[in-house]
Amino acid sequence: MxxxxxxxxxxxxxxxxRLRAAPSVEQHERAQVAEEQAIAEVLSTQSMPNGEAKGLFSYALDDVSQRRGLHIKELLRLGNLLHADLRxxxxxxQIVASIANCxxxxxxxxxxxxxxxxxxxxxxxxxxxxxxxxxxxxxxxxxxxxxxxxxxxxxxxxxxxxxxxxxxxxxxxxxxxxxxxxxxxxxxxxxxxxxxxxxxxxxxxxxxxxxxxxxxxxxxxxxxxxxxxxxxxxxxxxxxxxxxxxxxxxxxxxxxxxxxxxxxxxxxxxxxxSGDLRVRLHSQHEKLQPIAESINTVVGEIGSLLSRVQMVTQAVDEHTRSVRHSSESLARNIAQQERQVNQISTVIEQIAEQMQSVSQKAATLSQTLMESVEVTKEAQGAVDRAVDGMSMVRESTLESARTMKALSESCQQVNEVVSDISDLSVRMHHVALNAAIEATRVGERGQGFGLVAQEMRTLASHGSLSARKVGFSIRSIQHETTAMSQSVEQNTQRVVMQTELVMQTGVALEAIGAVTEEFSSLVKSICDTSEQQMQGAQLVTGSVQEILRMTGDITQHTREMQSSLNHLLNLSDALRSRMSVFRISYDLQM
The missing domain is CATH 3.30.450.40 (GAF domain)
Known part of the structure; x- marks a missing residue:
């Protein structure tokens, strides 16, 4: 242009x-009215003086209005005509005819x-x-x-x-x-x-x-x-x-x-x-040129990749055959090793059973000795408790003796107090007697005082009588206390003798317990050693079983590997036969 x-x-x-979807009838009518108004405004602005261009288009029935309506309809018709399927x-x-008409x-x-x-x-x-x-x-x-x-x-x-x-x-x-x-x-x-x-x-x-x-x-x-x-x-x-x-x-x-x-x-x-990777594409269209170049690049990469695949296939074939030969030899060695491991496993299981029997007998003996030690410990505890009890009885006896002595001393003091009370009662009696004499001598005015003196004399008599009774009781208590004190001293001597005997028994039981514990420790050491040997035998047995299981797995895997290698050889042969279809340039192979 x-x-x-x-x-x-x-x-x-x-x-x-604007290209848009077909509107509905109502939308089309509204759009048509709006477009008519817009075009009418343009036409009215162009045809009327500036002072008269006010408001919307006037539809007055005159020649100008009719021409404007015709122009609007023709413009709308031409607008729709652009979307029609015409040359x-x-x-x-048709546009020329409309322009001539309008x-x-x-x-x-x-x-x-x-x-x-x-x-x-x-x-x-x-x-x-x-x-x-x-x-x-x-x-x-x-x-x-x-x-x-x-x-x-x-x-x-x-x-x-x-x-x-x-x-x-x-x-x-x-x-x-x-x-x-x-x-x-x-x-x-x-x-x-x-x-x-x-x-x-x-x-x-x-x-x-x-x-x-x-x-x-x-x-x-x-x-x-x-x-x-x-x-x-x-x-x-x-x-x-x-x-x-x-x-x-x-x-x-x-x-x-x-x-x-x-x-x-x-x-x-x-x-x-067809498999000819030596071909290179040449595009005749500039927009297809990048695609052709990309395809050429991809084909070149694929050719290089296929050449390397061919070399890798050949190498894989050679290595696979070598690995298959090695796997066959390995399978034979593993089968022999499996038989030897079975023999070792049988011997170790027998040793483990013997060690288990020894361990069980040692455990029984150790349990018996432990029970003996427990009995000895209980006896020692009883002796200790008896010694403690004797010591408590001794202390109680000594405490009783001291208490008796203190009680005797207290009785002596009470006896002295009773003597003082008895003397006081005698003096009160004498005072009451003197008071009665004085009251009698005074006459009627001394009657009241005489009554008081009489009561004091009675009270002094009762006090004297009570003091004699207390003195008698205290003397009885003193005699009984003295006898009891002598008995306590005799019991104390017996307790001391029994305490010495119990202590000697405790020393003997302690020596027996020490010997028993030492013997129990030796038996326990034998039992622990047997248990460790048995556990070691069990671990060895488990290890041998695991070795046997692993040997079986290795045998199975070796067989599967032989099968996989055979399948890989078949796939390699098939891949090599399929790769022979592609023709690759010498440069790519290098």
């Missing part, structure tokens, strides 16, 4: 087209720009005779010449108006078709050779897609800016249709080129499929 001329770059009126020339032909131009033509050829060709037109169409198609206009027409001094909005005088003076070499009759031309109005060009720029890439030329207006007047902008609005539909068609054509060409490249890769990969 032709790049925008630096002086011709301008921003076309944008039409936003580009059919869509452009703008009042009776002669229109759409010229597509071809970048490679640098020309423009007519693809859709209306209001032009068949001969003129044929002449225009046979003489395509150079793209450079069409771009030369688009000068800033000719620009109206986004379009370019070239009058017949400018066309004749500066662009006489351009092929043009007069629209209308020269006889009806009036000064200041539209000339049949005047033309209005609307460039069609791609909204995606800002490139010139084509040119819409308009001529022969119905009213015969040079179009105003508002009419030009209305024509540009319709021209945008043609721009979108051309842009979509070009984009679809590019996609189709890319798709065909990609399919051809994929087919070529498939043909080359058939050789790889």
């Amino acid at each position: 032709a790049e925008l001329h630096p002086k011709l770059k301008s921003r076309p009126i944008p039409l936003r087209v 580009l020339d059919e869509v452009l032909q 703008t009042g131009f009776r002669a229109l033509a759409i010229n597509l720009a071809y970048e490679q050829e640098q020309v423009t060709r007519v693809v859709a037109c209306i209001g032009v005779s068949t001969e003129d169409i044929q002449r225009l198609r046979e003489n395509p206009e150079p793209l450079e010449g069409m771009l030369a027409l688009m000068r800033p001094e000719y620009q109206v909005s986004q379009s370019y108006f070239i009058s017949h005088t400018q066309l004749q003076e500066k662009f006489a070499d351009i092929v043009s078709v007069p629209a209308g009759m020269l006889d009806s031309y009036e000064e200041g109005r539209w000339h049949p050779e005047d033309t209005l060009l609307i460039p069609l720029y791609s909204l995606r890439e800002e490139q010139l897609l084509g040119i819409l030329s308009l001529g022969d207006p119905e009213d015969g007047l040079i179009p105003s800016r508002e009419n030009v902008e209305l024509a540009e609005l319709f021209a945008q539909q043609a721009t979108i249709a051309i842009d979509n068609a070009r984009l679809f054509q590019q996609r189709e060409e890319e798709h065909r080129a990609l399919e051809e490249g994929v087919a070529h890769l498939r043909e080359e990969m058939e050789q790889l499929r």
Whole structure:
């Protein structure tokens, strides 16, 4: 596509087209009303003076309103037409017809720009005779010449108006078709050779897609800016249709080129499929080139890997045969070792049984001696308790003797106190007697005092009698205490003699216990040694059994290893036969 001329770059009126799922009827009606209002606002703003452009579009039943409604419907119809399954020339032909119907131009033509050829060709037109169409198609206009027409001094909005005088003076070499009759031309109005060009720029890439030329207006007047902008609005539909068609054509060409490249890769990969890894892929499509290079790299790695696999397979085959021979020899040695281990196990089991018998007898003897030691210890404990008891009895006897002596001394003191009480009673009797004599001598005034003296005399008599009784009891206690003290002393001597005998018995029992303990220790040592020997024999027996079990496992594993080695040899032979299918270059093998 032709790049925008630096002086011709301008921003076309944008039409936003979004591809979406088919809306419901209600959504379609709301969208249509909103689109009608939006386009009506644009048209009303373009057609009315600034002071009158207030609010929404007015649907008054006049000619202007009817034309605006027609324009809106045509724009909506063209928008829906872009989504229909039609060819580009059919869509452009309907767009040209709609522009002629809505703008009042009776002669229109759409010229597509071809970048490679640098020309423009007519693809859709209306209001032009068949001969003129044929002449225009046979003489395509150079793209450079069409771009030369688009000068800033000719620009109206986004379009370019070239009058017949400018066309004749500066662009006489351009092929043009007069629209209308020269006889009806009036000064200041539209000339049949005047033309209005609307460039069609791609909204995606800002490139010139084509040119819409308009001529022969119905009213015969040079179009105003508002009419030009209305024509540009319709021209945008043609721009979108051309842009979509070009984009679809590019996609189709890319798709065909990609399919051809994929087919070529498939043909080359058939050789790889047959096992020839010397083949290298060459892609004819630039997007497939990385894939081809990656496949070549992978094939090279696979070839190198297969060459190493072949060498490893051969080495594995040789080592496997050597290992199988060694395993057969090992199996024979293990079988002989298993027989020898069985013999050793039998002998060790017999020794273990004998040691167990000895250990059991020693344990019985040790238990008997332990019981004897316990009995001796109990007797020694009894003797010790008896000695302690004798010592306590001795102490108690001595304590009783001391108590008796203290009691005798206390009785002597009580006897002395009783003597003093007896003397006191005698004195009280004498005092009472003297008091009675004095009371008698006093007469009646001394009667009371005489009574007191009588009572004192009676009390003194009773005290004297009681003192004699106490003295008698104390003398009896003294006699009994003396006898008991003598008996306690005799018992104390007997206790001392028995204590000495018990202590001698304890010493003898202690000597017996020491000898018994020593003998028990010797027997226990013999028992422990027998137990250790028996445990050692059991450990040896367990170890021999474990060795025997491990020898059996080794024998089983050796047999399984022989079977696995045979299977591995078969797999190695099969792998080597399959690897012979692949053809690898000499470099990879090295």
